Amino acid sequence: MQKAVLTTNKLSKTFSNKGLQQHVLKNLDLMIYEGDFTVIMGSSGAGKSTLLYALSGMDKPTLGEIRFHDQEISRLSNDNLAVFRRKNCGFVFQQIYLLDNMSLLDNVLASGLLLTNNKKELAERTKKLFLAVGLTESLWNKFPSQLSGGEAQRAGIVRALVNNPAVLFADEPTGALNSTSGIAVLNVLTDVNKKGQSIVMVTHDLKSALRGNRIIYLKDGAICGECILGSYLEEDTKRAEILHSFLNEMGW
Numbered sequence: 001m002q003k004a005v006l007t008t009n010k011l012s013k014t015f016s017n018k019g020l021q022q023h024v025l026k027n028l029d030l031m032i033y034e035g036d037f038t039v040i041m042g043s044s045g046a047g048k049s050t051l052l053y054a055l056s057g058m059d060k061p062t063l064g065e066i067r068f069h070d071q072e073i074s075r076l077s078n079d080n081l082a083v084f085r086r087k088n089c090g091f092v093f094q095q096i097y098l099l100d101n102m103s104l105l106d107n108v109l110a111s112g113l114l115l116t117n118n119k120k121e122l123a124e125r126t127k128k129l130f131l132a133v134g135l136t137e138s139l140w141n142k143f144p145s146q147l148s149g150g151e152a153q154r155a156g157i158v159r160a161l162v163n164n165p166a167v168l169f170a171d172e173p174t175g176a177l178n179s180t181s182g183i184a185v186l187n188v189l190t191d192v193n194k195k196g197q198s199i200v201m202v203t204h205d206l207k208s209a210l211r212g213n214r215i216i217y218l219k220d221g222a223i224c225g226e227c228i229l230g231s232y233l234e235e236d237t238k239r240a241e242i243l244h245s246f247l248n249e250m251g252w
């Protein structure tokens with residue numbers, strides 16, 4: 001049986017906009033399993049990013065619980081939540097947010113040094129990760145402005161993985177990339193997932209969604225359906241058909 005890494009119990013999130021209450025997540029019960037590549041889809045405004053932020057401790061729920069293994073994280077103080085995120089979560093966004101005045105290597109080391117003082121071991125781990133995502137040594141001392149979007153995003157993934165997070169959270173990670181760079185980034189995500197990394201990704205993009213083994217569909221802040229695709233295989237054409245018919249059924 002698969003082990004849950006994150007569990008929500010009646011998770012609700014309400015925002016106040018100009019005095020009006022907007023119920024964005026409504027009594028949501030969800031389990032995210034270890035080793036899965038979980039994809040969250042749904043129409044614009046359905047609450048996908050809000051769910052990702054809640055699951056990753058970037059934001060707190062209004063009501064309900066979120067557990068990371070056996071630890072309830074929904075009621076942690078902001079400081080403890082920051083510690084939780086640093087230890088357990090990696091983040092990849094559409095915007096890459098590398099620091100412009102630091103080399104690629106230093107960008108990643110700066111993140112790693114938040115959790116370890118062992119610079120030598122950290123540098124070795126970082127270099128292994130760079131090579132694993134196809135960033136060769138000639139790029140390590142370059143600055144973000146000297147890289148293509150795809151190279152910068154792969155460096156962003158290395159930064160997200162350097163502290164060995166339990167879960168890698170991605171919000172439209174290929175949204176700002178051209179098709180070739182986007183595929184390179186998706187290949188990296190697929191590879192790290194095949195090595196056991198749990199991933200939760202929000203996307204509108206079908207090519208990205210096909211990399212997941214489980215698709216959750218959100219509508220109006222509630223889970224409206226899920227589709228199990230199994231592990232990604234490039235030559236599996238049935239996969240796209242299954243996803244299309246699921247999304248049609250969901251009214252996508």
Ligand SMILES: Nc1ncnc2c1ncn2[C@@H]1O[C@H](COP(=O)(O)OP(=O)(O)OP(=O)(O)O)[C@@H](O)[C@H]1O
Pocket residue numbers: 015016017022024042043044045046047048049050051
């Ligand atoms: N911090 C906030 N304050 C107020 N309202 C917010 C906040 N964050 C999100 N919302 C509102 O919550 C709703 C859901 O937003 P969310 O970004 O989660 O949707 P989404 O499904 O990710 O949409 P998209 O696909 O367009 O990115 C939107 O109507 C948004 O305006």
